[in-house]
Amino acid sequence: xxxxxxxxxxxxxxxQALHGLDFALAEGGIVxxxxxxxxxxxxxxxxxCGMVRMTGEVRFDGKPITGRAxxxxxxxxxxxxxxARGTFVRMTVEENLRLGAMTRRDHSAIAADLDEVYSVxxxxxxxxxxxxxxxxxxEQQMLAVGRGLMLRPRMMLLDEPSFGLAPLIVAELFGIxxxxxxxxxxxxxxxxxxxxxALDLAEEAYLLETGRxxxxxxxxxxxxxxxxxxxxxxx
Amino acid sequence: xxMQEHEAVALDTAAVPSEAAIARPLGLWLDRRRLLIGAAVIxxxxxxxxxxNFTIFQLxxxxxxxxxxxxxxLLTGFNGQFSxxxxxxxxxxxxxxxxxxxxxxxxxxxxxxxxxxxxCFVVGILLGLPALRLQGLYLALATFALAVAxxxxxxxxVLEGLTGGVQGIVIDKPDPPLGLPINADQWLYxxxxxxxxxxxxxxxxxxxxRTGRAIMAIRDHPIAASAMGINTAxxxxxxxxxxxxxxxxxxxxxxxxxxxxxxDSFSFLLSVNFxxxxxxxxxxxxxxxxxxxxxxxxxxxxxxxxxxxxxxxxYGIILLLLIFLMPSGAxxxxxxxxxxxxxLRHTSTRGGA
Amino acid sequence: MEQLLQQVVAGLATGAxxxxxxxxxxxxxxxIDHLNFAQGELxxxxxxxxxxxxxxGWSYWAAFxxxxxxxxxxxIAIDRVLFRPVRNAPILSQLVAFIAxxxxxxxxxxxxxxxxxxxxxTPFGTKPLFGSGLISTHQAGMxxxxxxxxALLYLFFRGSRLGLAMRAAAxxxxxxxxxxxxxxxxxxxxxxxxxxxxxxxxxxIAPIVFLDPNMMLGVLLYGFAGAVxxxxxxxxxxxxxxFAVGIIENLAGTFIPFVGQELKLTVALIxxxxxxxxxxxGIFGQVAVSRV
Numbered sequence: 001x002x003x004x005x006x007x008x009x010x011x012x013x014x015x016q017a018l019h020g021l022d023f024a025l026a027e028g029g030i031v032x033x034x035x036x037x038x039x040x041x042x043x044x045x046x047x048x049c050g051m052v053r054m055t056g057e058v059r060f061d062g063k064p065i066t067g068r069a070x071x072x073x074x075x076x077x078x079x080x081x082x083x084a085r086g087t088f089v090r091m092t093v094e095e096n097l098r099l100g101a102m103t104r105r106d107h108s109a110i111a112a113d114l115d116e117v118y119s120v121x122x123x124x125x126x127x128x129x130x131x132x133x134x135x136x137x138x139e140q141q142m143l144a145v146g147r148g149l150m151l152r153p154r155m156m157l158l159d160e161p162s163f164g165l166a167p168l169i170v171a172e173l174f175g176i177x178x179x180x181x182x183x184x185x186x187x188x189x190x191x192x193x194x195x196x197x198a199l200d201l202a203e204e205a206y207l208l209e210t211g212r213x214x215x216x217x218x219x220x221x222x223x224x225x226x227x228x229x230x231x232x233x234x235x
Numbered sequence: 236x237x238m239q240e241h242e243a244v245a246l247d248t249a250a251v252p253s254e255a256a257i258a259r260p261l262g263l264w265l266d267r268r269r270l271l272i273g274a275a276v277i278x279x280x281x282x283x284x285x286x287x288n289f290t291i292f293q294l295x296x297x298x299x300x301x302x303x304x305x306x307x308x309l310l311t312g313f314n315g316q317f318s319x320x321x322x323x324x325x326x327x328x329x330x331x332x333x334x335x336x337x338x339x340x341x342x343x344x345x346x347x348x349x350x351x352x353x354x355c356f357v358v359g360i361l362l363g364l365p366a367l368r369l370q371g372l373y374l375a376l377a378t379f380a381l382a383v384a385x386x387x388x389x390x391x392x393v394l395e396g397l398t399g400g401v402q403g404i405v406i407d408k409p410d411p412p413l414g415l416p417i418n419a420d421q422w423l424y425x426x427x428x429x430x431x432x433x434x435x436x437x438x439x440x441x442x443x444x445r446t447g448r449a450i451m452a453i454r455d456h457p458i459a460a461s462a463m464g465i466n467t468a469x470x471x472x473x474x475x476x477x478x479x480x481x482x483x484x485x486x487x488x489x490x491x492x493x494x495x496x497x498x499d500s501f502s503f504l505l506s507v508n509f510x511x512x513x514x515x516x517x518x519x520x521x522x523x524x525x526x527x528x529x530x531x532x533x534x535x536x537x538x539x540x541x542x543x544x545x546x547x548x549x550y551g552i553i554l555l556l557l558i559f560l561m562p563s564g565a566x567x568x569x570x571x572x573x574x575x576x577x578x579l580r581h582t583s584t585r586g587g588a
Numbered sequence: 589m590e591q592l593l594q595q596v597v598a599g600l601a602t603g604a605x606x607x608x609x610x611x612x613x614x615x616x617x618x619x620i621d622h623l624n625f626a627q628g629e630l631x632x633x634x635x636x637x638x639x640x641x642x643x644x645g646w647s648y649w650a651a652f653x654x655x656x657x658x659x660x661x662x663x664i665a666i667d668r669v670l671f672r673p674v675r676n677a678p679i680l681s682q683l684v685a686f687i688a689x690x691x692x693x694x695x696x697x698x699x700x701x702x703x704x705x706x707x708x709x710t711p712f713g714t715k716p717l718f719g720s721g722l723i724s725t726h727q728a729g730m731x732x733x734x735x736x737x738x739a740l741l742y743l744f745f746r747g748s749r750l751g752l753a754m755r756a757a758a759x760x761x762x763x764x765x766x767x768x769x770x771x772x773x774x775x776x777x778x779x780x781x782x783x784x785x786x787x788x789x790x791x792x793i794a795p796i797v798f799l800d801p802n803m804m805l806g807v808l809l810y811g812f813a814g815a816v817x818x819x820x821x822x823x824x825x826x827x828x829x830x831f832a833v834g835i836i837e838n839l840a841g842t843f844i845p846f847v848g849q850e851l852k853l854t855v856a857l858i859x860x861x862x863x864x865x866x867x868x869x870g871i872f873g874q875v876a877v878s879r880v
Contacts, residue, residue: 070765071765071769074766074767075768080766082762086760088759088760089759090874095752098749099753099764099769102752102756103768151767
């Protein structure tokens with residue numbers, strides 16, 4: 001298992017947001033965390049990266065990463081594409097992408113990777129010298145994913161990648177994610193409100209409700225379960 | 236941040252509180268609080284009868300600084316508008332009093348207070364209007380410009396006839412009225428105390444009122460406040476005026492008590508002192524302003540006693556210690572301790588059952 | 589006309605002082621989102637160190653280089669020891685930390701080196717430049733050094749990886765962490781750079797205004813004014829602002845009758861405030877558009 005999480009609890013000040021989550025992500029696998037607003041999905045990703053106060057056991061490649069600083073966790077090869085995309089709005093598209101490779105030392109490989117990202121997201125190549133803040137929502141999302149890729153991550157955490165995007169763009173993006181997972185063995189933990197989309201892409205799914213996992217299983221089964229769909233996923 | 240996160244953070248970090256946040260952990264304390272205030276007032280009334288004249292003078296100055304800091308608190312603490320210029324309001328209030336008392340008007344000292352207040356209120360409003368366009372640091376610079384400009388203006392040839400230039404103006408000490416059996420220092424103390432109580436009570440009333448809530452809403456969420464229909468511009472300008480009024484009245488009192496005004500007493504350094512007093516006392520805390528006054532008056536003296544040559548360094552070190560130990564000021568410290576005690580009591584009764 | 593030109597050039601020369609200070613101010617501001625009120629005192633302290641080394645017999649440039657290096661380290665140390673612990677405190681509390689630092693440094697300078705005015709040497713000489721009466725060689729040297737520093741900083745921030753990382757850390761600390769940037773150290777680096785630049789400013793200014801513990805008080809105010817005028821998000825703007833303040837101050841003092849020497853600073857500040865009313869983010873500053 002690439003990522004093993006046991007008894008994950010997270011706190012905002014005095015209030016507890018996550019109450020002992022257990023889940024895992026296999027090497028090269030795709031897992032999705034589903035749930036309504038406020039269920040704790042974003043909190044989970046933030047807790048994994050050390051961005052909120054957390055307790056519990058989190059192991060990446062068998063080694064514990066609980067309590068480590070965000071920047072150190074990232075350096076292990078975990079790319080987090082945050083909810084708000086985290087774009088450096090005043091910097092150019094290219095600078096944003098180069099920032100993704102900040103922790104790498106292999107300069108020629110970085111240049112090659114940059115080219116690859118541009119080939120995966122041709123729209124970004126067109127706008128490479130533009131200020132990132134002037135990009136549309138969909139393009140900024142692609143930029144965020146592209147930046148994550150520049151890390152050459154072994155695992156990507158994606159927080160609501162479909163948020164605010166037109167359906168066509170979302171389909172394009174998810175197609176790209178599927179390709180990346182197959183071709184480069186990048187494991188993915190995807191948090192989504194758009195359950196149908198996520199269940200289509202993922203292998204395993206977990207359902208979150210007010211900070212607890214209420215259901216877990218293969219994505220296809222969860223997608224077929226009528227009762228689950230109606231009560232938790234709203235369709 | 237989600238609503239959950241936001242609320243939790245607000246409760247825990249004891250950032251500048253709204254009224255509700257004060258009431259919650261201090262619920263058990265409210266009656267005790269009134270008792271404490273009562274005790275403090277009684278102590279305040281007795282003090283000048285038992286201590287030496289110079290100490291009475293110092294205590295009077297503490298109250299005056301506390302009032303000045305309260306003025307700054309209204310603007311910066313409760314309304315979020317940064318000001319490095321309150322030394323100017325203090326100075327204008329002081330000079331207004333001095334000019335009225337010594338010039339051809341020869342006004343009695345107690346009338347100078349409302350005059351100083353009115354003048355400063357107007358100046359505050361006039362400054363508040365352009366201040367609407369400036370945020371944070373830029374407002375700081377503008378108010379800083381004011382603080383630097385005032386001593387220079389007071390000294391300049393243009394206004395020398397009125398202000399006495401570099402020499403300043405000397406005032407006579409007022410006598411106690413009606414032949415009361417106290418000396419002038421004691422009388423001034425009681426006079427200042429009366430003014431202080433009235434103005435502090437008024438400030439507390441303002442803060443608790445709808446206007447006060449609007450003012451604080453503007454500090455916390457300016458966009459939401461205006462979206463809810465609060466006339467941000469009007470309240471911000473008004474707060475500037477009231478804040479200036481408070482500090483101006485303090486300045487007038489200061490002039491009367493010190494019996495002397497001179498341009499260099501009202502420099503930018505005084506503004507810094509007020510700001511330090513505000514922060515050490517606790518932003519957004521009315522009683523904290525008085526503690527700030529204590530700090531501003533006594534700590535530099537203490538620093539001097541520790542080491543004359545390095546008094547500034549000692550002062551700086553004391554400041555650092557205070558900030559490390561009490562990042563939210565004295566008021567924040569009291570609040571946290573009260574909340575911690577309340578939690579202890581709560582969990583111990585829970586655990587007992 | 590001749591006098592106007594003379595005053596403008598003189599303004600440029602004093603402006604160079606302010607510009608260097610403004611640059612240091614903006615450097616720290618970019619790193620920590622605050623104005624460093626103790627900047628001037630740090631620069632004074634550094635200049636005293638240099639003076640001491642020269643007293644001990646070091647050559648000017650050796651002392652200069654050593655001072656810049658030590659100042660860099662001091663800046664990093666102050667950030668790590670003093671400001672890191674209060675980074676999560678309310679902004680106004682952090683302000684008190686600055687005031688405390690200011691107080692400690694100013695007092696220590698006086699205690700260690702006393703308040704008598706000292707002269708400080710200049711490597712540029714003090715003869716009139718090219719024999720004309722406009723500016724001296726030292727003043728020209730000052731302008732040149734400021735511009736060189738600006739160029740170096742521009743290259744650093746635009747062209748190097750570390751510079752990019754620092755810009756990212758200042759622009760969006762959380763996103764910067766997510767790409768593995770150690771934001772805490774970037775801030776410390778910003779402090780180090782700013783203190784080093786301040787040291788250079790101090791060493792350039794001292795020959796003109798003479799060295800004493802209160803040397804930088806006025807200069808810092810002008811430096812802030814220049815930085816704000818030019819725009820706190822733009823190092824080039826800050827330098828421009830510094831020069832502009834120097835010129836405005838000189839012209840106002842010379843040509844507006846009632847201003848004279850007394851109200852020069854006041855007028856300069858009024859002009860700046862007036863500019864801010866029109867362009868709240870400074871002339872070259874980028875307005876941060878906040879989405880509701």
